[in-house]
Amino acid sequence: MNDQTPTGKKPRKERKENADKRRRQLLDAALRSIIQNGLAKTTLATVATEAGLSQGVAVFYYKSKNGLLTAALEDIYQKYEDFWRAALEKAGDDPKTQLLALVNADFDETVCNRETLSVWFSFWGEQKFTPQYADITQHFDHNRVDAIELICKRLFAVNRQDQARELAGWIDTLTDGYWQRMYLFPDTCNRETAIQETLSFLGHILPEHFAPETL
Known part of the structure; x- marks a missing residue:
């Protein structure tokens, strides 16, 4: 035929x-x-x-090379976002469970491994010189911070709602920092350490939800 x-x-x-x-x-x-x-x-x-x-x-x-690499960066960001959004959806409606799911997803080997981290930091190091990379990073980071903020608003008391955006930025920066430590110092920082210390941070900020006895 x-x-x-x-x-x-x-x-x-x-x-x-x-x-x-x-x-x-x-x-x-x-x-x-x-x-x-x-x-x-x-x-x-x-x-x-x-x-x-x-x-x-x-x-x-x-x-061009720039066209290909820009598409590659957008592709890995989309895979990353699809991964954490899937974890969020699977977590259900409870905000504490949702935030725990996001933290665990951030350090899951699927998106956080030695090879993938090398790609992330290669691109991030070039953002100053390649505006397209910075635009893509800003777009996807904004999506994630927005998602974390919505969760934090549900965790905070009414009189602390204005702090939700600030906490969302802290969490995003903290997990990025652990990615860097895992990449630069793999012998002293691993996924288990990163998750444990991130949860410890949340326990100080939101003790009513993330103190050790509540986990």
Whole structure:
């Protein structure tokens, strides 16, 4: 059976599926290249080689190294957001359970491992020089802080609602800091330590919810 149209072209659906497959190959290969070569030495050529495709294919889909790396950063952020949102949904409606789920998700090996951390810090180190990276980071970080703030508002008493945004920023900064410590000092800081100390912090700020005897 001939699966082509009368013009000799593949059906639109198949063309889209092939294009999506190529983009996925290139994005995954970009992350592997960053891990192996660093951000500066990652090029369209290294990514194409890693993906088992020609450099022309990489140029066709992403035009330039910057276009490809910007798409790769947005892709890992989207995967990260999908992961913590799934954890939040699974936690149900209880705000304490939701915040615990977010903390545990942040240090889950799926999103927080040695290779992934190397990619995050490679991109973050270039934000000053590449505005697109900073814009993507700001967008996704804003989404996460918003989600944490909504949870904190439900945990705080009525007369402390204005502190929810501040606490959300603290939690976001704290977990980022533990990511950095885990990356720079893996022998002295691991996921278990990061979770335990984050919960200890919450116990000081919200003792009625996160004191050791309430966990």
